[in-house]
Amino acid sequence: MGKVFKYGENVDTDVIIPARHLNTSEPSELASHCMEDIDAEFASKVQEGDIIVAGKNFGCGSSREHAPIAIKASGVSCVIAPTFARIFYRNSFNTGLPILECEEAAEKIEAGDEVTVDFQTGIITNNTKNETYQAEPFPDFITKIIESGGLVNYVKENL
Amino acid sequence: MAMTMTQKILAAHAGLKEVKPGQFIEANLDIVLANDITGPVAIKEFNKMGAKGVFDINKVVLVPDHFTPNKDIKAAEQCKMLREFAGKQDIENYFEVGEMGIEHALLPEKGLVVAGDVVIGADSHTCTYGALGAFSTGIGSTDMAAGMARGKAWFKVPSAIKFELVGKPSKWVSGKDVILHIIGMIGVDGALYKSMEFMGSGLKNLSMDDRLAMANMAIEAGAKNGIFMVDEKTKEYMKQHRNKNKAFKKSMKVYKPDKNAVYDETYVIDLAAIRPTVAFPHLPENTKKIDEVGNVKIDQVVIGSCTNGRMEDMKVTAKILKGKKVAKNVRCIIFPGTQQIYLDCIKAGYAEIFVKAGAVFSTPTCGPCLGGHMGILAAGERAVATTNRNFVGRMGHVDSEVYLASPAVAAASAVKGCIANPEEF
Ligand code: SF4
Numbered sequence: 037m038g039k040v041f042k043y044g045e046n047v048d049t050d051v052i053i054p055a056r057h058l059n060t061s062e063p064s065e066l067a068s069h070c071m072e073d074i075d076a077e078f079a080s081k082v083q084e085g086d087i088i089v090a091g092k093n094f095g096c097g098s099s100r101e102h103a104p105i106a107i108k109a110s111g112v113s114c115v116i117a118p119t120f121a122r123i124f125y126r127n128s129f130n131t132g133l134p135i136l137e138c139e140e141a142a143e144k145i146e147a148g149d150e151v152t153v154d155f156q157t158g159i160i161t162n163n164t165k166n167e168t169y170q171a172e173p174f175p176d177f178i179t180k181i182i183e184s185g186g187l188v189n190y191v192k193e194n195l
Numbered sequence: 196m197a198m199t200m201t202q203k204i205l206a207a208h209a210g211l212k213e214v215k216p217g218q219f220i221e222a223n224l225d226i227v228l229a230n231d232i233t234g235p236v237a238i239k240e241f242n243k244m245g246a247k248g249v250f251d252i253n254k255v256v257l258v259p260d261h262f263t264p265n266k267d268i269k270a271a272e273q274c275k276m277l278r279e280f281a282g283k284q285d286i287e288n289y290f291e292v293g294e295m296g297i298e299h300a301l302l303p304e305k306g307l308v309v310a311g312d313v314v315i316g317a318d319s320h321t322c323t324y325g326a327l328g329a330f331s332t333g334i335g336s337t338d339m340a341a342g343m344a345r346g347k348a349w350f351k352v353p354s355a356i357k358f359e360l361v362g363k364p365s366k367w368v369s370g371k372d373v374i375l376h377i378i379g380m381i382g383v384d385g386a387l388y389k390s391m392e393f394m395g396s397g398l399k400n401l402s403m404d405d406r407l408a409m410a411n412m413a414i415e416a417g418a419k420n421g422i423f424m425v426d427e428k429t430k431e432y433m434k435q436h437r438n439k440n441k442a443f444k445k446s447m448k449v450y451k452p453d454k455n456a457v458y459d460e461t462y463v464i465d466l467a468a469i470r471p472t473v474a475f476p477h478l479p480e481n482t483k484k485i486d487e488v489g490n491v492k493i494d495q496v497v498i499g500s501c502t503n504g505r506m507e508d509m510k511v512t513a514k515i516l517k518g519k520k521v522a523k524n525v526r527c528i529i530f531p532g533t534q535q536i537y538l539d540c541i542k543a544g545y546a547e548i549f550v551k552a553g554a555v556f557s558t559p560t561c562g563p564c565l566g567g568h569m570g571i572l573a574a575g576e577r578a579v580a581t582t583n584r585n586f587v588g589r590m591g592h593v594d595s596e597v598y599l600a601s602p603a604v605a606a607a608s609a610v611k612g613c614i615a616n617p618e619e620f
Binding site: 046048050051055056058060061073074084085092093096097098099100101102104105106119121122123126127130131161175176177187188190191192194 | 219232233235236239240243244245246261262266269270273294316317319321333334335336339340345349351383384387388414415417419423454465478543565567584586587588589593
C-alpha cells in the first residue's frame with residue numbers, strides 16, 4: 037500500500053529529472069532531485085512504496101533512462117497514468133519500474149489517497165475511497181521480459 | 196496485407212513477409228547510437244549483461260555531444276567512460292571533441308544512415324533520420340546496451356498517420372514552421388506510439404534540411420518515428436554524403452507504402468498556407484502564428500541544435516543578421532550542428548556576420564538546448580530558440596521560458612529584442 041502523489045498531463049522527463057543533474061547516473065543522487073521542477077518537496081516527502089498517479093502521456097520528452105531510475109530509486113512502487121510516452125514505457129519495463137495504464141484510476145484517484153496495486157491481475161484498489169479499477173494487463177512479450185527480471189537478464193539468457 | 200513504409204522496413208529487418216500493427220517483433224539493427232549522457236548508463240548495463248564485445252564495431256556510434264567540451268568534472272568522467280569503452284571495443288565511429296557534432300546532425304552528414312535502415316539511438320531525437328527514409332527511433336540506455344550486445348531490438352509494430360504535403364511554402368517558412376504547425380494541430384500525444392509518414396506532391400518543395408528538422412520533432416508529437424518518402428533529393432543527399440569507410444559500405448533501400456496501406460488518419464497539409472509559427476511555453480503544441488504572437492520581450496536567442504543547426508539554418512540567420520546588431524540586452528548564441536558546418540560558416544563569411552552582429556558563435560554542442568551549459572536562463576528570463584523542447588526548466592531556471600521557432604524568426608527576434616516576424620526584414 038502506498039500514498040499517492042498526483043500530477044497533471046504530459047509530465048515530461050525534464051521535470052522528472054532535470055538535465056542539469058544528468059552529469060551523474062548514480063540512482064540515489066538522481067532520486068534526490070526526482071520531480072524537482074514540478075514538485076520541489078517530492079524528494080523529501082516520498083516514502084518507500086508510494087505511488088505516482090498522473091494524466092496522459094506521462095514521461096514524454098527525452099529518452100533519459102535516468103527518469104524511471106530516479107522514480108524507482110526514490111521508493112515509488114508504481115506509476116499509474118492513462119497513457120505513457122513510448123520511450124518512457126519501454127525504459128520502465130527495461131529497468132524494472134512497474135507502470136500501469138488505467139484511465140479510470142488516473143481520473144478518480146486523488147493526491148494523498150492510499151492505494152494498493154496487484155500486478156498479476158492489474159487491479160488497483162483505492163483504500164481511501166473504497167473503489168477498485170481495472171488496469172490494462174501487461175502484453176505477453178513484456179511479461180516475458182519482466183519474468184526474466186528485466187531486459188538485462190533477458191539478454192543474458194539470449195546472448 | 197498492405198503495409199506502410201515503416202511496417203515494410205520492420206518486416207524486412209525481422210525476416211518476415213509481413214507485419215501487423217500491435218505485433219511484437221525482433222528486428223536486426225543497422226546502427227546503434229548513444230551519447231555522453233545515455234552511453235555511460237548503457238555501458239554499465241552492457242557489462243551487467245555479460246556481453247564481451249559489441250555486435251559490430253562499425254555499427255555502434257558514440258557521440259559525446261551533450262556536456263562537451265566537458266562542462267565539469269562529472270561530465271568529464273562520463274565522457275572518459277565513453278572514450279575508454281570506444282577504445283577498448285575498437286568502435287570505429289566514436290567522434291571526439293574537435294571532430295564531433297550534435298549526433299543527429301552528424302550521422303546523416305557522415306553517411307552513417309541510409310534509406311531503408313533500422314536505427315535505434317539512446318536519444319529521443321534519433322527519429323531525425325526518418326528524413327532519409329530510414330526507420331529510426333529513440334530508446335533508453337538498457338535497450339541500447341542490448342542492441343550493442345545482440346544487434347537486435349524488440350519493437351511493437353506501430354500503426355501510422357499519413358501527412359500528405361501539397362503546395363509550396365512561402366519565402367520565410369521552413370520545415371520547422373511546418374512541423375510546429377502539425378504539432379499544434381495534433382498535440383504532443385497526437386501520434387503516440389505511431390509512425391508519422393510524410394509524402395505528397397509538396398515534398399519536392401522541402402529541402403533535406405527542412406525534412407531533417409521535421410523528422411527530428413516527430414517525437415514531440417509522441418510518435419515512435421517520422422519517415423519521409425524517398426525522392427530525388429534524398430538520393431542526391433545520400434550520394435553527397437557517402438561514408439568513406441570501406442568496411443562500412445552499404446547501399447540504400449527504398450520502401451514505398453503499399454497503395455492500399457492502412458493509415459489511422461490522413462492529413463492534407465497545404466504548405467502554402469503555413470505561416471511562421473512559434474510554440475509558446477511550456478509545450479511544443481502551444482503554437483501561434485507569428486501574426487498572433489503580440490509583444491513578447493526576450494533576453495536570449497539560441498540558434499542551432501539537432502533541429503536547426505544545419506547549413507540552411509546558418510544561411511538564413513546570416514541573411515537576417517548581415518549588417519545588423521543584436522538588440523541591446525539580448526544575448527544571441529549560435530551553435531552549428533557539426534564541425535563541418537562550423538567550417539562552412541567560416542568559409543561562407545557567416546562567422547564574421549555573426550560576430551559583427553554581436554552574437555556568440557560556438558563550436559557544436561548540445562549546450563543550451565537542454566539547459567546543460569553555454570547559455571542557461573535565470574528566473575524570469577525568456578528565450579527564443581530553434582531547438583525542439585520548451586518544457587518547464589528546459590533551458591535553465593524553472594521560472595524561465597522558451598519559445599520555439601525557426602532560425603528566421605529567431606534571428607529576426609535577436610535584432611528586434613522581441614519575438615519578430617522575419618517578413619519585416
Ligand atoms: S541538440 Fe538538444 S535535442 Fe538535440 S540531441 Fe542535443 S540536447 Fe538533444
